[in-house]
Amino acid sequence: MGETIPIAVPRKGRPLESVLDRFARRFGVEGLADEITSTLRHEKAVTKGTLESDGDDVYRRLAEYSTVTDPRLPEYTLVRDDRAGKPRRIVFDSVTIPLDDVDGVPADTVVQLVGREEPFRALRTHEFALGFDSADLVLEEVVELRPEPLDRIADVNARIDPADSDVRVVTGLGDTVFHTLMATPDVTPSAESIDRAFLERYEGPLCIEPRYERLVRAVLGTKTLAGIEFQYPADGREEEAAIAETGIGVYLTMTGSTAREHGLVLGERLFPSETVLLENTPEVTETVETIRGLLNGADLETELAVSS
Incomplete structure (x- = not known):
């Protein structure tokens, strides 16, 4: 055997x-x-x-x-x-x-x-x-x-x-799908990119799934998160809809079509999920x-x- x-x-x-x-x-x-x-x-x-x-x-x-x-x-x-x-x-x-x-x-x-x-x-x-x-x-x-x-x-x-x-x-x-930064147009001026550099200047709420909190902290780095407060989708609330309501957030995307349907602009792909x-x-x-x-x-x- x-x-x-x-x-x-x-x-x-x-x-x-x-x-x-x-x-x-x-x-x-x-x-x-x-x-x-x-x-x-x-x-x-x-x-x-x-x-x-x-x-x-x-x-x-x-x-x-x-x-x-x-x-x-x-x-x-x-x-x-x-x-x-x-x-x-x-x-x-x-x-x-x-x-x-x-x-x-x-x-x-x-x-x-x-x-x-x-x-x-x-x-x-x-x-x-x-x-x-x-x-x-x-x-x-x-x-x-x-x-x-x-x-x-x-x-x-x-x-x-x-x-x-x-x-x-x-x-x-x-x-591979990606943890992607996304935001509504009114949160980010048209001349700015939605990326890590923007987040370093940004202060305010950032919508994420609770299970990804430690992942997001690792991916963005604790320095970038200074002045940022995590918010979470309410139970049963679609993630992209919650991000649109908050104005900016991080969520998994493949094509980004659902995010765009909620009026979100896709920014930097922060980390590959694989x-x-x-x-x-x-x-x-x-x-x-x-x-x-x-x-x-x-x-x-x-x-x-x-x-x-």
């Missing part, structure tokens, strides 16, 4: 899809990746009420998905969704991927993808040597707050205190190092530039 290498992954959403896409491209498991993605998108639509469930309750569907005898088939589990009413939602649990035909990997080695609500925290407790999670969570958890700003994922490792965590960022997967490959350095064995190298690679179009 060969070695099993467990890897912590997100349970759902864009980060998990990015991880599955990476495994599909590197290990030829396109069919498996498509099956998991399709199942979870279907279940998300059922949870949101945009798709009928054909009368089956969530437990019956879960039993159908997870009544498997082959570990190479995916299993799922239930979590409480954070939507109104907190419905139960089917999410990814685990699957085993044999690496029999992969060059450089010892015979009979298998990778087991294990779903976790917050993979980064599972790595911090040494449950896993490798995992994937949002770069945001690393900033929210362990990076040092300094007067100077942080504007590249590549600089994150330098701000992790070795006494605080053994986890390090290896590379990003390129599924799914990242993480490692707990003391837990890395020779086999883990080989798999890490296979998951990394020059083909990744990432905002990250961290050497492994």
Whole structure:
């Protein structure tokens, strides 16, 4: 029996899809990746009420998905969704991927993808040597707050205190959206750019999501935030609408279309939000190092530039 290498992954959403896409491209498991993605998108639509469930309750569907005898088939589990009413939602649990035909990997080695609500925290407790999670969570958890700003994922490792965590960022997967500064036209004169330099002169409220407060402090730097007071969207209030009401704020954007619909002007992209490959350095064995190298690679179009 060969070695099993467990890897912590997100349970759902864009980060998990990015991880599955990476495994599909590197290990030829396109069919498996498509099956998991399709199942979870279907279940998300059922949870949101945009798709009928054909009368089956969530437990019956879960039993159908997870009544498997082959570990190479995916299993799922239930979590409480954070939507109104907190419905139960089917999410990814685990699957085993044999690496029999992969060059450089010892015979009979298998990778087991294990779903976790917050993979980064599972790595911090040494449950896993490798995992994937949002770069945001690393900033929210362990990076040092300094007067100077942080504007590249590549600089994150330098701000992790070795006494605080053994986890390090290896590379990003390129599924990038940005924490973007945005404001209404009346807050920023037309001749000025909406950027960090503007924020250094600005005094007043800045609208952000509460969960991103530490991230924003790290990204902007404590010096820039002098004279700035954080405000938060009211419960149920759309983020862009709350920023428009405040006049200026920071939120995630891909195209920026929703922000523009609320009359906001997009400013500087402050920091890239991206799914990242993480490692707990003391837990890395020779086999883990080989798999890490296979998951990394020059083909990744990432905002990250961290050497492994």
